[in-house]
Amino acid sequence: xxxxxxxxxxxxxxxxxxxxxxxxxxxxxxxxxxxxxxxxxxxxxxxxxxxxxxxxxxxxxxxxxxxxxxxxxxxxxxxxxxxxxxxxxxxxxxxxxxxxxxxxxxxxxxxxxxxxxxxxxxxxxxxxxxxxxxxxx
Numbered sequence: 332x333x334x335x336x337x338x339x340x341x342x343x344x345x346x347x348x349x350x351x352x353x354x355x356x357x358x359x360x361x362x363x364x365x366x367x368x369x370x371x372x373x374x375x376x377x378x379x380x381x382x383x384x385x386x387x388x389x390x391x392x393x394x395x396x397x398x399x400x401x402x403x404x405x406x407x408x409x410x411x412x413x414x415x416x417x418x419x420x421x422x423x424x425x426x427x428x429x430x431x432x433x434x435x436x437x438x439x440x441x442x443x444x445x446x447x448x449x450x451x452x453x454x455x456x457x458x459x460x461x462x463x464x465x466x467x468x
Contacts, residue, residue: 332351332353332384332385332386332387333348333349333350333351333353333383333384333385333386334348334349334353334385334386334387334388334389334461334464334465335347335348335349335379335380335383335385335387335388335389335461336348336349336356336388336389336390336391336425336457336458336460336461336462336464337388337389337390337391337410337414337457337460338391338427338453338454338456338457338460339390339391339406339407339410340366340453341366341406342363342364342365342366343361343362343363343364343453344361344362344364344372344376344453344457345358345361345452345453345454345455345456345457345458346358346359346360346361346362346376346379346454346457347359347454347457347458347460347461347462348379348383348385348461349461349465353465353468354465355462355465356457356458356459356461356462356465357458358451358454358455358457358458359379359454359457360375360379360454361451361453361454362375362376366406369409369410369413370413370417373417376414376418377418380418380420385420386420387420387421387422387423388411388414388415388418388420388421388422388423389422389423389425389460389461389464390407390410390411390414390422390423390424390425390460391407391424391425391427391456391457391460392404392407392408392424392425392426392427393407393427393428394426394427394428396428407424408424411424423464425460425463425464427456427459427460427463437455
């Protein structure tokens with residue numbers, strides 16, 4: 332069963348998928364959406380779930396450094412509930428503290444330009460969220 336990982340932002344959703352054995356995460360795409368219209372990314376997500384035979388979703392949960400849930404965390408929880416209800420697949424919220432910064436650091440070390448980094452940062456963060464989940468099992 333393949334898993335899908337999401338890094339949910341207010342304007343973009345980074346997407347990663349696992350291999351069939353659940354060992355590695357690969358960045359797939361970045362979806363542009365309107366957070367106020369929660370179903371605005373449903374068509375693209377549906378196509379990915381069907382094409383890759385996804386059985387579970389891992390949604391990054393941005394906690395505050397003290398472990399509390401803030402506004403962005405609540406938005407991720409709402410998105411996870413929407414995925415579960417709309418696509419009938421189980422979701423897991425995964426602590427994503429510092430994943431975007433870690434992704435930025437990896438891209439900087441690869442000497443990627445700011446313009447290129449901006450295009451792939453969400454996808455890279457989704458990879459780190461999903462890989463973190465895969466590594467813990």
